[in-house]
Amino acid sequence: MDTNKPLRYGGATKILLVAAMPKEVQELLPLFSEPPKKEVSPLGFEGWKGTTHKGQSLLVLTTGIGKVSAAVATTEAIHLFAPSLILNIGVSGTLSTSVERGDIVVANWVCYHDVYCGAEIPYGQVQGYPLRYPVETSLVEKFRETEVPFHLGGVACGDRFLSSPAEFSFIKANFPDALALDMESAAVAQTAYIHRLPLMVIRLISDTPDRADGYAQYRRFWGEKAFRSERFAAIHKLINAI
Numbered sequence: 405m406d407t408n409k410p411l412r413y414g415g416a417t418k419i420l421l422v423a424a425m426p427k428e429v430q431e432l433l434p435l436f437s438e439p440p441k442k443e444v445s446p447l448g449f450e451g452w453k454g455t456t457h458k459g460q461s462l463l464v465l466t467t468g469i470g471k472v473s474a475a476v477a478t479t480e481a482i483h484l485f486a487p488s489l490i491l492n493i494g495v496s497g498t499l500s501t502s503v504e505r506g507d508i509v510v511a512n513w514v515c516y517h518d519v520y521c522g523a524e525i526p527y528g529q530v531q532g533y534p535l536r537y538p539v540e541t542s543l544v545e546k547f548r549e550t551e552v553p554f555h556l557g558g559v560a561c562g563d564r565f566l567s568s569p570a571e572f573s574f575i576k577a578n579f580p581d582a583l584a585l586d587m588e589s590a591a592v593a594q595t596a597y598i599h600r601l602p603l604m605v606i607r608l609i610s611d612t613p614d615r616a617d618g619y620a621q622y623r624r625f626w627g628e629k630a631f632r633s634e635r636f637a638a639i640h641k642l643i644n645a646i
């Protein structure tokens with residue numbers, strides 16, 4: 405497969421937004437200018453389809469948690485919806501002392517933190533694919549114009565919820581410059597890469613995985629309605645700039 409030349413971004417008229425959980429998707433519905441139409445795909449993935457405030461066609465899809473669900477749901481939606489841009493949005497753990505709960509991370513690369521293909525291949529790399537998946541960054545300047553604060557950096561992804569100092573240190577040792585951690589972004593990135601589609605990843609920090617109360621922070625995040633909605637509103641501003 406010749407994936408050396410991903411197609412370049414050619415105008416985001418049709419946006420596929422993938423998020424893992426229904427509670428994330430609920431926070432993204434204000435992106436529609438009118439009440440969207442609920443769709444259930446042949447494989448059973450639920451989505452909301454409609455039009456953005458700028459008249460773009462938008463499908464917001466719930467993939468389920470983890471790499472396989474994210475990849476399968478995204479693949480099916482690419483074939484059915486034929487998007488021109490893929491967005492992955494969701495909550496994340498922080499991997500940096502400079503990135504706090506409630507902060508937004510816009511990825512400029514994403515990688516797997518739980519892949520190992522043997523001694524000859526760098527840790528994290530699937531043989532035959534990039535170690536760090538490219539992410540569309542031509543819209544970052546538009547994001548800056550919104551004056552919404554965000555960090556630009558790497559995002560590490562794997563099939564584990566991280567809430568242990570030892571695991572945190574292991575990932576930091578392998579990817580010292582990564583800012584955020586999740587369970588879907590690199591799977592969506594590999595799927596976008598195979599389909600030669602541009603991808604953007606925006607993650608909202610819900611927890612601090614190297615702290616003993618990391619999982620409690622994550623759980624609490626879903627109870628903090630006002631805080632959460634305010635942070636998602638900042639993400640809406642970024643997406644409205646696309």
Ligand SMILES: C[C@H]1O[C@@H](n2cnc3c(N)ncnc32)[C@H](O)[C@@H]1O
Pocket residue numbers: 424425469470494495496497498564565566567585586587588610611613618622
């Ligand atoms: C558990 C869900 O929340 C995201 N998520 C939020 N915090 C973390 C963390 N500390 N470790 C892994 N995934 C996390 C994942 O992407 C998944 O969708």
